Structure formats: structure tokens, C-alpha cells
Amino acid sequence: xxxxxxxxxxxxxxxxxxxxxxxxxxxxxxxxxxxxxxxxxxxxxxxxxxxxxxxxxxxxxxxxxxxxxxxxxxxxxxxxxxxxxxxxxxxxxxxxxxxxxxxx
Numbered sequence: 001x002x003x004x005x006x007x008x009x010x011x012x013x014x015x016x017x018x019x020x021x022x023x024x025x026x027x028x029x030x031x032x033x034x035x036x037x038x039x040x041x042x043x044x045x046x047x048x049x050x051x052x053x054x055x056x057x058x059x060x061x062x063x064x065x066x067x068x069x070x071x072x073x074x075x076x077x078x079x080x081x082x083x084x085x086x087x088x089x090x091x092x093x094x095x096x097x098x099x100x101x102x103x104x
Contacts, residue, residue: 026034031045038048069077 034045034049038045041048043051
């Protein structure tokens with residue numbers, strides 16, 4: 001029976017589990033930039049690109065998860081944005097005090 005392998009959140013999958021492929025075409029300049037950056041991190045280009053892409057993908061997914069609203073929450077926001085504006089006396093007073101000017 002195969003044991004589970006543990007990876008850190010930013011590390012690529014273990015080599016033994018890699019079976020999928022991802023190919024892309026890039027400019028020679030982009031490739032050179034990736035080579036230089038990978039070398040600066042003592043990594044090969046594949047590991048560098050995979051690590052960076054996974055970091056970004058996880059960040060995007062986490063942001064999406066945190067910002068996702070339920071239909072009820074969307075309706076609340078829409079209603080608040082559609083409601084007529086009204087003055088908040090305390091806020092106007094604070095602005096007048098901060099600016100030393102009259103705010104209406």
C-alpha cells in the first residue's frame with residue numbers, strides 16, 4: 001500500500017506523483033527571465049514556474065473563497081447601494097473639524 005506524501009502549501013507535488021503535463025509557448029525573453037529567476041532561487045525552471053504558479057493559484061482561490069457572497073448577501077449590498085444617500089451628522093462634524101471648513 002502506498003503511503004501518503006506530505007508537501008508544504010508552496011511546494012509542488014512530489015516527483016513520484018507527477019503524471020500530468022502542461023506545455024506553453026513563451027518568448028525567448030520570458031524564458032531567459034524565468035531561467036535567471038530560477039537560478040537565483042537555486043531551482044530548475046520547471047520547479048520555479050510550478051511553485052510560482054501554485055502560489056498564485058492558491059492565492060486566487062483563497063481570495064475568491066473569502067469574497068464569495070451568498071445570494072442574500074448580494075441582495076443586501078444591492079439594496080444598500082440603491083438606497084438614497086442620507087447625511088450622517090456625526091460624520092459631517094468630524095470632517096468639518098478635520099478640515100476646519102464647513103461641510104454640507
